[in-house]
Structures are given as C-alpha cells and as structure tokens.
Amino acid sequence: MRCVLITGAAGFIGSHTSLLLLNAGYKLFLLDNFSNSSPISLNRIARLSKLSNNEVKERISIIKGDIRNLSLLERTFLTAKSQGEKITSVIHFAGLKAVGESFEKALDYWETNVGGTLTLLKAMEKNDCRTIVFSSSATVYGQSTQDSLIETDPVSPINPYGATKAAIERMLTNIAGCNSHTTPKQKSPSGWRIACLRYFNPAGAHPSGEIGEDPRNIPNNLFPLINQVGVGRRESLTIFGNDWPTIDGTGIRDYVHVMDIAEGHKAALDMLMLSEPICLILNLGTGKGTSVLELIEIFKLSTGIEIKYKFGPRRMGDSAISLANPKEALKYINWKSKRTLSDICRDGWNWQTSNPKGYDDAYSKD
Numbered sequence: 001m002r003c004v005l006i007t008g009a010a011g012f013i014g015s016h017t018s019l020l021l022l023n024a025g026y027k028l029f030l031l032d033n034f035s036n037s038s039p040i041s042l043n044r045i046a047r048l049s050k051l052s053n054n055e056v057k058e059r060i061s062i063i064k065g066d067i068r069n070l071s072l073l074e075r076t077f078l079t080a081k082s083q084g085e086k087i088t089s090v091i092h093f094a095g096l097k098a099v100g101e102s103f104e105k106a107l108d109y110w111e112t113n114v115g116g117t118l119t120l121l122k123a124m125e126k127n128d129c130r131t132i133v134f135s136s137s138a139t140v141y142g143q144s145t146q147d148s149l150i151e152t153d154p155v156s157p158i159n160p161y162g163a164t165k166a167a168i169e170r171m172l173t174n175i176a177g178c179n180s181h182t183t184p185k186q187k188s189p190s191g192w193r194i195a196c197l198r199y200f201n202p203a204g205a206h207p208s209g210e211i212g213e214d215p216r217n218i219p220n221n222l223f224p225l226i227n228q229v230g231v232g233r234r235e236s237l238t239i240f241g242n243d244w245p246t247i248d249g250t251g252i253r254d255y256v257h258v259m260d261i262a263e264g265h266k267a268a269l270d271m272l273m274l275s276e277p278i279c280l281i282l283n284l285g286t287g288k289g290t291s292v293l294e295l296i297e298i299f300k301l302s303t304g305i306e307i308k309y310k311f312g313p314r315r316m317g318d319s320a321i322s323l324a325n326p327k328e329a330l331k332y333i334n335w336k337s338k339r340t341l342s343d344i345c346r347d348g349w350n351w352q353t354s355n356p357k358g359y360d361d362a363y364s365k366d
C-alpha cells in the first residue's frame with residue numbers, strides 16, 4: 001500500500017486532499033499541530049471515506065505535532081516501519097499563510113515555513129524518502145501584470161509570506177540538484193522527486209458540506225468573507241478599491257475549487273511516483289479571471305443570497321489582476337480544473353450553512 005505523510009492535513013486544503021487520497025487507497029500519516037485547524041476535520045474525513053472502523057485504524061495514523069520537531073518526524077517514519085510500511089512520499093501543507101500577519105511576525109514565518117521545511121527534508125533524507133509535493137503559492141510572483149502568469153515569469157515576492165515560499169522553492173530545487181527555480185520540469189541529478197504547486201485562489205468546499213475552510217480568526221480572503229456576510233456573521237463586505245484598471249474597477253483573481261486543487265496534488269504525486277527523478281514547478285489555477293463584483297453576482301445566482309458591500313480604499317500590496325496560465329500542469333501532470341465558479345459558490349455555501357461557526361459547532365455533535 002502506498003504510504004504518504006501529509007503535513008498540515010487538518011487544514012483547508014490538507015483535509016480535502018487527505019480525503020481524496022484515502023478514497024484512492026493510500027495509507028496516510030496525518031500530521032498537524034492544529035494551530036490553524038481543528039482535529040474534528042480529521043474525524044470528518046474518516047466518516048466521509050465510508051471505511052469501517054478497523055479500516056480507518058489501518059489506514060489513518062494521526063500525529064499531533066510540529067514540523068519543526070525533528071525527533072517527532074523521525075518517530076513518525078519509524079512508526080510506519082514498525083507497522084511494516086515505509087513512508088515513500090510527503091505532501092507538505094503545514095505552514096503559516098496570512099500575508100498581513102507575515103509583516104508583523106516575519107521571524108515566525110521564516111521559522112515555521114522555511115525552518116520547518118528544512119527539518120522535514122532532513123527527516124525525509126535520513127529515512128530515504130525523497131518524494132515531496134509542496135504547497136507553493138502564486139504569491140511568489142509578486143506584483144502581477146494584465147497577462148496570465150507562467151512559471152518562467154520572475155519570482156519576486158512582495159511580502160514576507162511570499163518570500164518564505166520562494167525560499168522553500170529554492171531550497172527544493174537546490175536539493176534536487178537543479179539549476180533553475182523557474183523551469184516547469186527539470187531532471188533531478190540528486191535523485192529527488194519534487195513538485196512545487198503554485199496555487200492561485202483556492203475556494204469552495206467538499207460537496208458534502210462536511211469539510212471546508214474554517215479560518216480561526218477574521219478571514220483575510222474574499223471567499224470566506226463573502227460566506228460570513230451571507231450567513232450574518234458580518235454586517236457587510238468592504239471591497240478594496242473600485243478604481244483598478246479592470247472591467248468594473250474591482251480586483252480580478254483566479255478562483256479554483258479546493259477539490260480541483262486536491263486532485264492536482266494526487267496527479268502530481270502519481271506522476272512523481274512513476275517518473276524518473278524530476279523537479280516540477282507548476283501553476284494550479286483555472287486561467288479564468290473573475291472580479292470581486294462578478295464573484296458577488298455569481299454567488300447570488302448560485303445561492304440566492306445577496307451580499308451587502310461597500311467600497312473602501314485599495315489594500316496595500318494588492319494588484320489589479322492575478323491569473324494563472326495553467327498549461328504546464330496539463331502538459332506535465334495531466335491536470336486541469338474541472339469545476340466552475342458556481343460549483344465553488346454552491347459547495348462553499350453548503351459548508352458555511354451546515355457549519356455556521358466552522359468546526360467549533362461540531363464539538364457537541366461529532
């Protein structure tokens with residue numbers, strides 16, 4: 001049985017990817033320190049998989065702990081061995097991700113994201129595990145232009161969070177023995193198999209409404225904010241600027257369904273397992289842009305819910321447009337997004353209305 005360690009497994013993207021891999025027959029070691037998530041999401045994954053209790057025990061091991069803890073990581077590899085298994089690959093989601101906070105807590109971001117990844121890679125190498133799929137971000141491109149972004153565009157992050165993602169990409173291409181950190185596919189002379197996936201704007205939820213995005217504090221991102229206004233947790237949405245050079249003056253982004261992102265991880269992992277040692281750097285986006293006002297309109301058409309909004313000033317560090325060119329992901333891992341913006345709105349709203357306070361609601365009923 002293929003055995004995968006997933007860091008940050010209880011989080012938004014980690015939980016959806018874990019469920020997908022569980023249903024695809026993988027054995028999973030799910031590691032999280034729950035600093036930005038709830039263990040309830042892992043219970044829900046087990047429930048949604050429809051495995052028997054015994055199968056769940058065989059197929060899922062939950063490790064509460066930190067990626068900066070080398071001995072914990074080494075123990076995890078040893079535990080797999082003691083069960084007659086070998087962890088042959090890692091999907092690495094764990095990390096801090098709030099752009100604004102990264103300015104105030106830059107050191108924490110470097111320690112967790114870069115230091116944590118370094119520790120993880122050491123544990124992997126020591127245990128002869130050289131396959132990793134890493135959560136990178138469109139943020140590495142910095143200020144975007146009107147054109148869609150391709151992987152060979154300059155990496156030039158404009159915030160500490162993005163700088164840590166760019167540094168990790170460099171670390172990974174270095175250990176792979178590759179020259180470039182912008183080439184979509186390169187051979188790895190050192191024998192690593194690596195995929196850095198640059199996601200654009202993941203949104204939505206699993207269609208069951210049982211797992212979804214559950215930000216611990218005030219959300220930074222537009223989609224969870226729209227949902228919280230919709231459900232009455234917030235009075236109204238402030239749109240950051242109506243004077244951008246776009247069709248209606250509001251910012252354009254590439255929103256991609258979280259289940260499409262989860263499928264991108266499976267596609268990357270499956271490709272790495274089959275291929276010679278390589279390093280991939282790939283955008284995961286739809287290639288279609290949507291403005292803030294358009295998203296509010298599609299949300300209304302898909303859910304019947306009208307979102308109250310007002311215009312405010314531009315947010316520091318924002319750009320008019322951020323759009324993926326996803327053709328390299330199609331070429332190298334045979335992945336493209338399948339779901340629509342209406343699917344994102346319908347599934348996200350289903351999650352939000354079934355769990356108005358996120359997983360906090362669940363403590364009594366799960």
Ligand code: NAD
Pocket residue numbers: 007008009010011012013014031032033034035036037038065066067068092093094095096097112116135136137138198199200201202
């Ligand atoms: P998330 O915060 O929901 O998930 C991250 C998980 O990592 C959380 O469960 C958190 O508890 C855990 N974690 C944090 N620090 C840890 C540590 N030191 N040790 C162990 N676990 C730790 O975020 P997400 O949206 O699911 O994002 C997953 C990854 O994708 C992150 O690396 C993020 O930077 C990246 N990413 C996210 C987006 C997005 O918009 N959601 C876009 C691009 C990239």
Ligand code: WQD
Pocket residue numbers: 097099136137138139200201202220221222223225237238239240241250251252253292315318322
């Ligand atoms: C989308 C649009 C805002 C909130 C961020 C990170 C990026 C990645 C994805 C992790 C923009 C507008 C937003 C609000 C608004 N995450 N907006 N009012 O900024 O594209 O990307 O999340 O890697 O790194 O930077 O996403 O959802 O914050 O904003 O008008 O209250 O919505 O100006 O046009 P962004 P977002």
